[in-house]
Amino acid sequence: MRLPGRTREESTDTGRLTGTARLDRRTKRLCGRLRPGEIAVINHVDVDRVAADALVACKPAAVVNAVPSISGRYPNLGPEVLLKAGIPLIDGVGEDVFDALKDGQKIEIEDNRVLVRGEEIATGVAQTLEQVSADMDTARAGLSVQMEAFAANTMEYLKRERELLLDGVGVPDVETDFSGRHCLIVIRGYNYKDDIDVLRPYIREFRPVLVGVDGGSDALLEAGYTPDMIVGDMDSVSDDALRCGAEVVVHAYADGRAPAMERMEKLGVPAVTFPAAATSEDIAMLLADEKGASLIVAVGTHVTLVEFLDKGRGGMASTFLTRLRVGGKLVDAKGVSRLYRQNVSVSAMLLLITSAIAAMTAAVAVSTVGRSFVEIFADWWDGLIFQIQRLFS
Structure with missing residues (x-):
């Protein structure tokens, strides 16, 4: 060829x-x-x-x-x-x-x-x-043809999955509690490592439900976090991730077939299925939305038209419609690492250390215990100097 x-x-x-x-x-x-x-x-x-x-x-x-x-x-x-x-x-x-x-x-x-x-x-x-x-x-000259095909796929998907998109029909019951909580969905996509690093303060403060989509669960583990839920067809997730204790939702075909369930049975990992023609990242968002998440933060997902087409499959129409479905709940963390980095300058660090030393010195100087300690230290220092002088006399 x-x-x-x-x-x-x-x-x-x-x-x-x-x-x-x-x-x-x-x-x-x-x-x-x-x-x-x-x-x-x-x-x-x-x-x-x-x-x-x-x-x-x-x-x-x-x-x-x-x-x-x-x-x-x-x-x-x-x-x-x-x-x-x-x-x-x-x-x-x-x-x-x-x-x-x-x-x-x-x-x-x-x-x-x-x-x-x-x-x-x-x-x-x-x-x-x-x-x-x-x-x-x-x-690029043939991009218009792909856009027309993308639009046609979008309409076809909307007709086929309108009950899921509009009414949440088919979303499985899960044990993980999303109600009123933030949800962080991680896909092993563009710039996911940098964005997870920048989001660490957010994760510490809000403690969102952590959802790994296929390999995104390994990305969470590599970053030092344990996912609460793993969603996907399980073709790019490690056995260690599946055994980490997270609830597992297997993405099944629209007709209910779920080849990954055989792997779950071999590993002894309980799982539920989610039949849908959408992509795995889409059903993760739909599940979080349907189960009451107050905010959905996505890492590594697709945003631009070029990224949609870059996946090279009609199924990306589901991603477009899913984003319309979850609406104002969705915050895309894509590229946040390029917008904001928590860099601490050397001068700021020296200022912090100097301030800490000054504060400790002031505390010692004004307290009774501090003055006593200074007197004891002064006596010890005088004794040390005296002993040194005797060695050389």
């Missing part, structure tokens, strides 16, 4: 890389077991920024994509993120690569070729920042 407007001869050399191949057709699932220095082999059309950020965090030696990372449908952000992180990206090697390779096998990347023991098994296109920029410009 070839990227639009590219030929194999136009590829840029990546040099020669050797590493262990990790294969998975689902990028999110692959990131759960990808280790630094390994080569990620994925099958991801229009790599979005969230997927790229997850890959970058794993520090692979290279990424090999069976299909185009930029199809031209819309300007997706993932390829640029990978290349700016210094990770070579080989595109369009063909889906046969999943038959030709085995997970854990040693492979080599030379220029735009995938080799096993020196034998070429797949050839693609080595992406460059210049070509990605050109492809993104081309993709």
Whole structure:
């Protein structure tokens, strides 16, 4: 397979890389077991920024994509993120690569070729920042078509899920008490780590219900918090997170099928299902709203039109409508780390220390106990000086 407007001869050399191949057709699932220095082999059309950020965090030696990372449908952000992180990206090697390779096998990347023991098994296109920029410009020209499709998907979803959106029909009963409380929903999306750090004072003061959406529960644990509830299809959450004691709500298909329940049974973790055609982050918001949360603070969710389209699926229409549904309750913490940082300057710290010392000195000077202590200390100091003088006399 070839990227639009590219030929194999136009590829840029990546040099020669050797590493262990990790294969998975689902990028999110692959990131759960990808280790630094390994080569990620994925099958991801229009790599979005969230997927790229997850890959970058794993520090692979290279990424090999069976299909185009930029199809031209819309300007997706993932390829640029990978290349700016210094990770070579080989595109369009063909889906046969999943038959030709085995997970854990040693492979080599030379220029735009995938080799096993020196034998070429797949050839693609080595992406460059210049070509990605050109492809993104081309993709922007077709953005209007994607907007029309997005609008159509939105209307279709509204017709299909109007009872859930308008009346809360289908929301399961849960033990976690949301009534009158703030709720913090964490999705492992854009800038989630920085935003959680900035929100620490808010979490300490208001003690909101902590809800992790799939991998967002691991993000809360990494930040030192224990989620009260975990919501999602459980394809990117660790066993440790599921066993942390949080209430688990499994996102099921609209027809009631919930493949993740088998995993819950194996782990011995009780769970309830929430059948809906919406995304997992959407049902977390709908659940919190329906159960009486007074405020919903979201970290890592999608806000802009480009971010909606960057997910590359019609299901993002549910996110748009869900935000209309929860209305004024929703506060998006996205990017708050860039707006406000709690930096303490050196001068402020020195002033604080000096003030503390001055206050202690004043307290000692005016109190009877303090004066007695000063006299005792003065006598001890005089005795010490006397002993030192005797040693040298």
